[in-house]
Amino acid sequence: IKAKRPDLSFDDFWKKDSDKEVYHFIGKDIVYFHALFWPAMLEGANYRTPSGLFVNGFLTVNGQKMSKSRGTFIKAETYLEHLNPEYLRYYFASKLSDKVEDSDLNLDDFVQKVNSDLVGKVVNIASRCAKFINTKFDNKLSATCAEPELVQSFINAGDSIAKAYEAREFSAAIREIMALADKANQYIDEKKPWALAKVEGEEQQVHDVCSVGINLFRQLAVYLAPVLPTLAAQVQDFLKLDRFDFASAQTALVDHEIALFQPLMQRVDPKAVAAMVDASKDSLAAAAEPVKVEKKKEKKAAPAKVEPKVGEAEIIGIEDFMxxxxxxxxxxxxxxxxxxxxxxxxxxxxxxxxxxxxxxxxxxxxxxxxxxxxxxxxxxxxxxxxxxxxxxxxxxxxxxxxxxxxxxxxxxxxxxxxxxx
The missing domain is CATH 2.40.50.140 (Nucleic acid-binding proteins)
Known part of the structure; x- marks a missing residue:
């Protein structure tokens, strides 16, 4: 870190009277060292001890230990060649708490959760509302907030979300944010701006509804910023805001100009996940270069062919169902x-x-x-x-x-x- 941040000082973080916060995030198999031996060594060397210790459980993939043969021993470099890192940040955040619990990266659940939560719920709000603001109202939000109580309820939720982040209860923070996203989508579904836009004389209501939707989307993006910094930066540019943090999101945006909406996040393509798994098999197999041991071939009985009963549908494979x-x-x-x-x-x-x-x-x-x-x-x-x-x-x-x-x-x-x- 010092090599990339020469402004950082070792003593500022580790001297006895340091007022900096230092947290260790470790795996559960090395708790003894970090909770007992390492603090004792620091005390003996007259350095401060960490502010806190956060212990993570083991990571499994598809419910099993990572496997080179199955392609689930996935290196970070391989993941980045195929998928957006923010997908994985969100998925892990939705599962992590301050408890020592194992986590599972279920690849099917990963695709479904990212596509449903981030694309289908959060980004979808901006997509549904921004096009009307861009095309019908010269990129400008309404001069007043039509739903002050609703917007304020989103603003008020920031305190409990911030506390959850601070307590490292990441999954609790994500659950609360997604509950707000459901509430925002429910509001838009009830108001139906796409239907109002077809009714003569309802232009102001369309403007008001979509402006409220953009404000609700802004709060969600701010709350997700600790987990999705790249998305947050894109939303900040889209909304033309100088600041994008909890403190600056305490009032609604009114009579405010926004930029033309551009797609903020693409759906996870299952084919990209499959390609990542295949690449993990290939790269690790090449690195290992196992010695081939020839085994005597044994004749195996051919598996019995199961025919569907008369009147039943044709049997299909799981690949067809998927x-x-x-x-x-x-x-x-x-x-x-x-x-x-x-x-x-x-x-x-x-x-x-x-x-x-x-x-x-x-x-x-x-x-x-x-x-x-x-x-x-x-x-x-x-x-x-x-x-x-x-x-x-x-x-x-x-x-x-x-x-x-x-x-x-x-x-x-x-x-x-x-x-x-």
Whole structure:
């Protein structure tokens, strides 16, 4: 550190009367040295001891010890060649506390959490609101804050979030921030600025709603700054702010000019994760160069072929199933389709910038008003289908036995955009 920061002084941090804070972050297998022997050595040499000791558990990948053969012994350099470091910072922060607990990097959960939380919830707020501010209101926020109590509740949350960070309860801080993100998205979903923009005379309300959304997004980005410094810097530029910290985010932005919105974070591509795992296999295999020992080949009985029973669906492999992107969706609007006695037109929030339009053949079994606000499960990566009534962008899942149809709905706690697996 001294080599890169010549302004730092050893004595400023380690002399007996130092007022600096020094924390050690270590693995749980070396607690004895750092908690007992090292402090004793410092005392004997007349140096101060650390302000605190934070002990981390072991890290597993996909629930198992890191493995060179499986490609889960991932070096930092290999990770950086394929993925944004802020993805991993967020994922680990969402799991870490001040307790000595092991952590697991589940790669499927990693993709889902980053895409759902950071892209689907946080960045999505700016994406949904900024385009209206940029295109309809000359890049300027409203002259007044239309929801002062809502914005103030976000500002007030900063104290408890800061305390959680200070206590190294990172997962608690992330949970509170994501709860605020859900609240912000709920506000935007209820106000529907995309629908208001089509109504003559509602320009001011569109301006007000989107300005509130930008203010809520700003608070979230400030609170995530300790974990996502690069994203925070991008948001600071987007909002044209001189400062971007907890202290400077105590009042709402009004009559404030923002820059043109640019994509702030891309979704994690599962293919990039797979490439990282493959690269870890290759690089570590080359480094190890194990000695090959020839073993006598033994004849193995061919595995019995399991045929599906008559009447059952064709058996597929897990690789085929993994291609299907199942997502939780919220029904924003449901309406009958003129000219069809089978279809309902559904407007779905899937945690994306824009709602999706889906036609579903459930009119015989559901009234439109019964579906509004309901959480459903949909196939999100189904190719768009052009119908004579419009384009259907997905498929809502339902169960049926020939006598009735029941739309599949997740348990309470699930949110729009969550991945179903």
């Amino acid at each position: 291609k299907v992107d199942l997502r939780v969706a919220e029904v924003l609007e449901a309406a009958t389709v003129e000219g069809s006695d089978k279809l309902l037109q559904l407007t779905l929030n899937v945690g994306e910038a824009e709602p999706r339009n889906v036609f579903s053949g459930i009119r015989e079994f559901y009234q439109p008003e019964d579906l509004k606000g309901k959480l459903v499960v949909m196939v999100a990566n189904l190719a768009s289908r052009k119908m004579r009534f419009g384009i259907s962008n997905g498929m809502v899942l339902a169960a049926g036995n020939g006598e009735g149809v029941w739309v599949i709905s997740p348990e309470s706690g699930a949110k729009a955009g969550d991945k179903v697996s």
